[in-house]
Amino acid sequence: MKTSKTAAESGINLEIIFVGRSNVGKSSLLKELFGAKVRVGKRPGVTLRPTHAQVSDLLITDMPGFGFMSGVKERKQDIVKDKTVHYIEENSERIKIGVLVIDGPAFPEIVDRWDSREQIPIDVEMFDFLREIGIDTIVAANKMDRVKENEFDPLLDEVAIRLGLEPPWQNWKHLIAPISAKKGDLKALKGLLRDRLHEIKRDDLFKYV
Template sequence: MIIFAGRSNVGKSTLIFRLTGKDVKRGKRPGVTRKPVEINWRGRKVVDLPGFGFMSGVPKAKQERIKTEIVRFIEENAKDIELAVLVVDGKSAIEIIERWEKRGEIPIDVEFFQFLRELGIPTIVAVNKLDKVRNVGATINRLIEKFGLSGTWEDYRDTFIPVSAKFGTNFEELRRRIIESTEGP
């Protein structure tokens, strides 16, 4: 099983559409996906998880329940998850992470990355919305630091992959890494 996780409105469903060619519900507003959606691709289950965080028109209590359901889904299926693709918005992730840090809180993107690692789930970070990022290398280096890793993008080229789901930019690299991670080279 391959899961796609991340904040609401970062492009998880669009990346799955690009990867599989199968139509999954997508939209411009946060919170279109509210329950895990499973599709088959190359003999594997691909799961589009709801986004965590803000969802347009959804009460905060329900947003928290959805986050709890995501965590429970991952914990209950951890042994079957071959790969997690954590999708972050390359344009706004650093700003959001720093806002959480200023409040003395662990940013949810960072917490989720650490959670997947604690469960031993191999994880690729798809840094989406590449078309809106001015300095890709600097952005990914900052993300690596914020995610608690040491080193630079050169050290994590197989883990942090910049893409544009909207335009398909660098998408073949992400597809290649997903296939290598689940099927071997």
């Protein structure tokens, strides 16, 4: 697998982007999923520009984490967010799949905290943005290994509600993938990625997912 800090444009026909709040395990997920040698930071949000990996004519992109970044000024955080939006808009034709990675257990509380300040949570804003510009979106609810079995479905119902989706969450299994990057449990996400690739007649890329 070729990796680069700037997009290797030659021969790229499609792209999968991974977006999410800082410290949701996005880079670790990519490493587990693709074996990509992406940088995994010790502090939230250390990746300040897109990191790319290329296989065949597919570009896999780890977008900078948005929201809180340790040691990064608020203005710079806003710049990173704006650049992320600009990158997605600029490359929307080749971006076939967008994976929004969230911290599943913490997500409802985070959204409610933003709502209490009458602000749109950045995760929800990104979810709506990706769908509005026509990018097929998957929500990877990470860190689900921390959730007790009897709390699993109720939590995912709350996740669906915060995303503006009518529960039960099982109605949205084509969109919500409960995973644990730490435990290597990525079955739900891999299944949805393969479904999307099959829909665009790219079964040849299954070997990379």
